[in-house]
Amino acid sequence: MGLSREDCVRLDREDPLAFARERFVIPAGVNYLDGNSLGALPRGVSERVRHVVDEEWGVGLIRSWNQAGWYAAPGRIGARIAPLLGAAPHQVTVTETISINLFKLLVAAARLRPNRRKIVAELGNFPSDNHIVDSVCRMLGLTPVYVTAGEIADAVDDDTAVAELSHVNYRTAEIQDMAAVTAAIHAKGALVVWDLAHSTGAVEFSLDDARADFAVGCGYKFLNGGPGAPSHVYVAERHLAAVDQPLTGWFGHAAPFAFAHEFARAEGIRSMLCSTPQMLSTAALEAALDAFDGVSMREVQAKGRALGDLMIRLYDERLADLGCGLSASRDGSRRGNHVSITHPNGFQIMQALIARGIIGDFRAPDVMRFGFGALYVRFVDIFDAVQGVEDLLRSGEWRDVPPPNANDVT
Amino acid sequence: MGLSREDCVRLDREDPLAFARERFVIPAGVNYLDGNSLGALPRGVSERVRHVVDEEWGVGLIRSWNQAGWYAAPGRIGARIAPLLGAAPHQVTVTETISINLFKLLVAAARLRPNRRKIVAELGNFPSDNHIVDSVCRMLGLTPVYVTAGEIADAVDDDTAVAELSHVNYRTAEIQDMAAVTAAIHAKGALVVWDLAHSTGAVEFSLDDARADFAVGCGYKFLNGGPGAPSHVYVAERHLAAVDQPLTGWFGHAAPFAFAHEFARAEGIRSMLCSTPQMLSTAALEAALDAFDGVSMREVQAKGRALGDLMIRLYDERLADLGCGLSASRDGSRRGNHVSITHPNGFQIMQALIARGIIGDFRAPDVMRFGFGALYVRFVDIFDAVQGVEDLLRSGEWRDVPPPNANDVT
Incomplete structure (x- = not known):
């Protein structure tokens, strides 16, 4: 029956x-039933966005970068997302998009393994992840190797700089064993970038416990941050001092308002930022996180x-x-x-x-x-x-x- | 007196x-008097953003990508900005940030001049432009050459792939003669990327008349698009078929919803897109443009x-x-x-x-x-x-x- x-x-x-x-x-x-393409509107977001437009922009104007906390928003929101990732807060920030953050992380990872010539990535992953893998390989003269998620651990060898795969597949929803796959990749001396697009706000995991190196996630799916809400990016504590990403904009500068000709990386997770955040979309994401309280x-x-x-x-x-x-x-x-x-x-x-x-x-x-x-x-x-x-x-x-x-x- | x-x-x-x-x-x-860091709030923006949040996101949900015109927004807004740039509309789109778009354009320009080993850029330009120049040179094995804006034309030689400079300097407001500098750069067989951060919405110029190759501009300064409003990017008609940028995300794919493993560039200016646009910030910019009607x-x-x-x-x-x-x-x-x-x-x-x-x-x-x-x-x-x-x-x-x-x- x-x-x-x-x-x-x-x-x-x-x-x-x-x-x-x-x-x-x-x-x-x-x-x-489309939370994983665009989450529903959390109550409170509309009021928050209206306040940002009418009061913080309209009245506060340029002063709001300090006084309304816009400047600190990427790290503040990152720290708020961190518990959903099983991560200590200083390792997470909110900025730009999954593809752009993946580009940053893959280049940074390859620079941490300069004598290795391959990136191993997931056949059957969301395609733009692999388009970015191809682009990074083309720019750096590396070779992309595509295997299914279950074959990643075996495909990584001592010529692999970094492996990139999704924790939850965008079609099948299959969950990878983050700790086991990370350990297998590390055993070959390679690094890992996890795509959390269908994980953050959906399933329980811990980047810190799994000893993940890097991760990117989505703001507009299960976090309900609104259409095109900014992405979040994770860099493990042990890599924060060395991570060297290629989109070297002023928000990732150690002293952005010194206007020095030379680039100097900001300390900590802030070095993953590039440009001025799109504050209306960023504020909506921040307010949306109240739904997880x-x-x-x-x-x-x-x-x-x-x-x-x-x-x-x-x-x-x-x-x-x-x-x-x-x-x-x-x-x-x-x-x-x-x-x-x-x-x-x-x-x-x-x-x-x-x-x-x-x-x-x-x-x-x-x-x-x-x-x-x-x-x-x-x-x-x-x-x-x-x-x-x-x-x-x-x-x-x-x-x-x-x-x-x-x-x-x- | x-x-x-x-x-x-x-x-x-x-x-x-x-x-x-x-x-x-x-x-x-x-x-x-800070229009060139963050323009004032145009009337109508608040209502438009509220509509996007409450109706298009809250009620339309995922359907709004088609029904509310979100998907077409980058090109639609680009076409609306184009007249302010003296450009035919199909050459302009709205996406991401100046630094990220500059990264795309410099790599694309270098790929159009594969046998040339230098990028010439402006000493005294806004520093993050030069940080991006340095980063592109590092990734592609090119050499950056920095001279003042007035020396750019002379510094470009037959080993120069591309020159990058601001049309209006962020400190002195000095305007470069776009047509003359472009012609001098072209005379050496090089390409030019103009930074319009302090030009768009402030001064009159024509990218098309000047025969510019590429340009990037700012949404949050004289366009009054709101804090962190997305950037606009221009690719001259004659380069649209060949331009090959490295941030290969799904919004720049010819058939993003075919989910093919291989990347295939979208036709026209759409190939300059990378990721899902941050729609709240994008919508605010679109509404702000009414002030120029x-x-x-x-x-x-x-x-x-x-x-x-x-x-x-x-x-x-x-x-x-x-x-x-x-x-x-x-x-x-x-x-x-x-x-x-x-x-x-x-x-x-x-x-x-x-x-x-x-x-x-x-x-x-x-x-x-x-x-x-x-x-x-x-x-x-x-x-x-x-x-x-x-x-x-x-x-x-x-x-x-x-x-x-x-x-x-x-």
């Missing part, structure tokens, strides 16, 4: 994180895992026989906070779902991805989403949607 | 751009020049004998929209001025810089600022201010 909607309503009543949904604006008629990442991951387990059970009961596939681990301990269901017409099905207010996203060629912002997604939302897919497949109504256009943002 | 405050009030009455001041929020008691850059420059002429006349009358120096061209046709007055205790004087609501900024070691956002600065503001400096120097009250701290944002 299959699980009913009433069973899911009961799960929501018993959910210890249910209170956190009130911390978000969830529009009526929307079942939002008093919530542990262990609880968040447990809820996300339960939501994923539910979706997989409902998939088995309702979708497996309708031409769908499951691109997600059934072992919840190895799965991050999203579940991908494949179908040859996934694009059209997802568009039809979105038209009904059930919002996931599509990743070419065939992945319908449902992400669980565990602070606001309910068990009943999972039920309704699976039922929505089932209804579309049985009715064939997805055929009314035109086929994909490569330039659409899906 | 010196100029009086009443004379300046009369100049304001006769000012054809006086109407534009109503387009800005200028707080009571503030005389804002119906105003020509010729009028803006003429007003700025008149304001600068006035400040220099008042400097001569009131400050020249009080230990100050003038670090600005007296030839208004060669001077951008700021005037720098030097004093050994400039930091303390500027802080004391700011405490009185007269806001310029300080550039070490001794420059008090007054920038003229010509859309909102009045002639009487110039009078009051000079009188403020005079009063402080005569009274010695600046001595109450503690000396500078290198980590303050001034």
Whole structure:
């Protein structure tokens, strides 16, 4: 006998994180399962951004760089994100984007291993990570080596400067064992850069305990920092004095207001900064972090895992026989906070779902991805989403949607 | 007989751009002469940002990348800035920061001149431009050559890949002859990157007419786009097909939603993008551009020049004998929209001025810089600022201010 909607309503009543949904604006008629492309709007962000515009910019003007704390914002927000990464606070800052920070870190890592000629990276990672790997290799005369995440440890050798991979895969949500993979990479004398795009704010981990060297993460997914919110970057304490990144802008200068011709690296994590931060987007991210107050990442991951387990059970009961596939681990301990269901017409099905207010996203060629912002997604939302897919497949109504256009943002 | 405050009030009455001041929020008691570090808040920006947060993010959620036009924003805003640069619209986009865009352009330029081993850059330019020049040279094995702006044309030789300099100097406001310098650089077969940080929205010029190759500009100074507003970048039509920049993120991919392992450059100016734009800051910049509606850059420059002429006349009358120096061209046709007055205790004087609501900024070691956002600065503001400096120097009250701290944002 299959699980009913009433069973899911009961799960929501018993959910210890249910209170956190009130911390978000969830529009009526929307079942939002796209937390891993753009998190929902946390309450309080709008007021904070309005204050930054009207008071700090409008009235404070240039004085706000000091008086409103803009100048210190990257490190202050980094320190606030650090506990979500299992990291001591002075190792994290907020700046720019994942790709740009990855470029900085890969070059810096290669400079720490100057006699090694290879970068090993993950085949099947989010493609722009690998585009950046290719670009760094081209500029530095290194050779990129691509293997699947599970093969990284074996592919790293004594000619490998650095390995780069995602902690949680953007399609399958498979979680890598951060400590074990890091140890294997270190055993060959190489360094590691972890991409936390689908990890930060979604699952529990500890960069410090895993002895990670470097990491980059995303502000606009599970941190709910708003569209294009700035990235965060981690440099382990033991590398802070030596890390030497190539985007040498004035915010990473030891004395930016001395206006010296020579570059001198700022001390500590500040040397990872390049340019003046985009303060409206930065302030939104800072305010969004309030949604995590008093919530542990262990609880968040447990809820996300339960939501994923539910979706997989409902998939088995309702979708497996309708031409769908499951691109997600059934072992919840190895799965991050999203579940991908494949179908040859996934694009059209997802568009039809979105038209009904059930919002996931599509990743070419065939992945319908449902992400669980565990602070606001309910068990009943999972039920309704699976039922929505089932209804579309049985009715064939997805055929009314035109086929994909490569330039659409899906 | 010196100029009086009443004379300046009369100049304001006769000012054809006086109407534009109503387009800005200028707080009571503030005389804002810091347009070239952070422009004032244009009316309409606050409402636009609130709409982006509350409606486009809060309600539209991920759908807003298409439906609210976020995805197209970089090119759309670039096309809107293009007329201020004297550029056809398809050559301009809005993305990231000056330093990051400069890094992209210098690498791309060097790749277009692969057999040349030097980058010539401006001694006395804003330092982070030169930090980026140094970094690019280090990564590509090139040699940086620094000469003053006036010596650039002579220093470029047939081993020079690219020259980089500011159109308007950040201290002296000296304007380079863009067409003549570009022609001299091209005569040696080299390319040019112009830094427009103190040009865009301040003075009239034409990248297209000057046959410039590449340019970067600032969103938060004379465009009034808000703290850390994104930069704009120009690539001349003739280079668009070949330009090959190293920050290869998904927003610069020809088919970002195909998720292909291989990078394929987007067509046209879009290839200069790297990552997801920080949309709140991007939207503020777009709304801010309304302040330029119906105003020509010729009028803006003429007003700025008149304001600068006035400040220099008042400097001569009131400050020249009080230990100050003038670090600005007296030839208004060669001077951008700021005037720098030097004093050994400039930091303390500027802080004391700011405490009185007269806001310029300080550039070490001794420059008090007054920038003229010509859309909102009045002639009487110039009078009051000079009188403020005079009063402080005569009274010695600046001595109450503690000396500078290198980590303050001034």
